[in-house]
Amino acid sequence: MQAFYADHFVLPLPSGHRFPMQKYRLLRDRLLAELPQVQLLEAPRASDGELALAHAPAYVEAIQNGTLEPAHQREIGFPWSPAMAERSRRSVGATVAACRAAWRDGVAANLAGGTHHASADRGGGFCVFNDLAVAARLMQAEAFRTQRRALKVLIVDLDVHQGNGTASIFARDDSVFTLSLHGEKNFPFRKVPGDLDVDLPDGCTDDAYLHALELALEAVEQRFAPDFVLYLAGADPHEGDRLGRLKLSDDGLEARDRRVLDWAWQRGLPLAFAMGGGYGHDLSSTVRVQFNTYRVAADYHARWQARLAARVA
Numbered sequence: 062m063q064a065f066y067a068d069h070f071v072l073p074l075p076s077g078h079r080f081p082m083q084k085y086r087l088l089r090d091r092l093l094a095e096l097p098q099v100q101l102l103e104a105p106r107a108s109d110g111e112l113a114l115a116h117a118p119a120y121v122e123a124i125q126n127g128t129l130e131p132a133h134q135r136e137i138g139f140p141w142s143p144a145m146a147e148r149s150r151r152s153v154g155a156t157v158a159a160c161r162a163a164w165r166d167g168v169a170a171n172l173a174g175g176t177h178h179a180s181a182d183r184g185g186g187f188c189v190f191n192d193l194a195v196a197a198r199l200m201q202a203e204a205f206r207t208q209r210r211a212l213k214v215l216i217v218d219l220d221v222h223q224g225n226g227t228a229s230i231f232a233r234d235d236s237v238f239t240l241s242l243h244g245e246k247n248f249p250f251r252k253v254p255g256d257l258d259v260d261l262p263d264g265c266t267d268d269a270y271l272h273a274l275e276l277a278l279e280a281v282e283q284r285f286a287p288d289f290v291l292y293l294a295g296a297d298p299h300e301g302d303r304l305g306r307l308k309l310s311d312d313g314l315e316a317r318d319r320r321v322l323d324w325a326w327q328r329g330l331p332l333a334f335a336m337g338g339g340y341g342h343d344l345s346s347t348v349r350v351q352f353n354t355y356r357v358a359a360d361y362h363a364r365w366q367a368r369l370a371a372r373v374a
Contacts (some may be wrong), residue, residue, distance in 0.1 A: 062362035063162040064170040065090070067104040067151035073142055080138065080187055085173050087348045088336070092172075094269065095352070096147055098359045104155035104171070107195065111157065112150070114202070115194035115230055117182040124149065124189060128183030137184040138147070148338075149189035156192035156291075156335055160200050163333040164289070165364025168322070168358050174335030175293040177224030178249065186222065186248060192335060193218075195229045195293050197237055198365060211236060215287035215330075219274075220337035221305040222248050228255035238285040239275055241280075242270070244306050257281065263306045267313030270298065274317060278324055290325045290332040294318055296339030297351040304340045307325060311350060318354045322361045334358065 068085035092099050112121045123129040127141045139145050155171035162169035177193060178186035197214040204212035214237045217222040223243040231237040238256045245260035252258065257280055260275050297305040299314060309317070325332040334354070339347035 062168055062170070062330060062359050063100050063102055063159070063166065064172055065102050065104040065155035065158045066172040067148055067155055068172065070144060070148040070151050072145050072148050074247075075140065079340070081344055081347065084339060084344055084347055084351075085239075087344070088172055088351050091348060091352050092355055096355055096359060098363070099355055101172075103157070104151040106147070106160055107150045107153035107157060107190070111195055112153065112190055112198055114198035115181060115191055116179075120182045121190075121313050124184075133183050137189055138187045138348060139141075139189070145189070153192040153195050156196040156333065157199055159333040159335070160196045160289070160291070163331040164200070166362065166370070167326075167331055167360040167369070169333050170355065170358060171333070171335040175220060175295065175337030177218055177220060177227045177293060177337070178222070180226040180229045185226065188226060191226050191230060193224075193227055195291065196333070197231075197291060201236065204243045212289060213285065213287050214238070214289050214291060215281065215285060216240065216291045216293070218242070218293040219298070219317060220293050221297040221302070221307055222295075222338060223252045223258065224255065224293070225249045225251075225253040228253040231255075236268045238281065238287065241279055242273060242277060247304075247306055254283075261307060265298075265309075267310055267316070270307070270309055270313060270321065272317055275319060278320070287330060290321075290330050292321055292332055292334040293337045294321075294323075294334050294351075294354045295337030296341070296347045296354075297337070299339070299341065299346060299350050300337065301341045301346040302342060303342050304338070311353065314350050315353050315357060322357060326361050326364060332361075
């Protein structure tokens with residue numbers, strides 16, 4: 062299973078900054094040591110043209126040149142630097158590459174990504190460019206160019222924070238369906254309605270969460286027939302997360318991942334996933350949750366390979 066990383070493009074942050082940048086390298090190290098069936102590849106760099114599929118060119122230029130208004134830069138939560146601009150492009154490129162690999166192989170991943178708070182002309186909440194939106198639009202463009210068909214994309218956003226940026230980008234686009242399960246009282250406090258939003262109370266535990274997910278997937282099936290799935294597998298619903306406010310266990314999050322991957326597998330839908338948020342009091346718990354997502358995904362990738370081999374035979 063191919064997975065794309067960009068953690069070696071280091072985003073310089075001031076001392077004491079609350080964003081856990083090191084988690085990406087820790088995840089890659091653990092995958093390298095313990096899950097050899099995952100092929101780790103450097104993320105390509107998203108081009109201006111690719112970013113413009115979901116973002117205003119003036120915004121892309123401002124990020125590249127460091128000319129964003131200070132208030133908007135503060136809203137992102139990172140200080141500007143050339144490294145910030147480069148890493149943001151690489152994170153988008155990783156999801157684009159994962160989508161192309163998943164289209165071919167069934168399942169693929171971005172070790173970062175899930176930057177769902179970025180809208181067309183501004184960032185926010187540690188999100189600069191919206192990798193999910195760019196990748197969805199690029200997959201649609203490539204499908205139309207090569208197959209002359211309109212690709213329908215389902216975005217399953219299971220980060221604990223609502224994907225307001227993604228919802229705003231696709232608000233008038235019937236070819237992309239946005240599903241979000243998130244904390245009702247958590248950031249962003251002014252949510253942008255998506256196609257299906259499920260608000261969860263503080264302290265939500267495994268059984269209630271998995272029941273809500275099941276009902277949501279049933280509702281999606283009644284309303285939308287996707288050709289491709291983008292999955293944001295946030296670790297921040299975990300009970301040990303300092304920003305999440307939900308109470309899912311390791312087992313609950315693994316069951317969540319397995320349900321989404323199985324839902325796509327049963328319907329023959331290629332799936333690419335990104336990691337989204339994770340801010341554990343103990344960072345090792347975040348890495349453990351994210352590693353478990355890869356372990357589950359690798360199982361489904363193996364199933365896809367068997368299915369594809371049988372078709373060739």
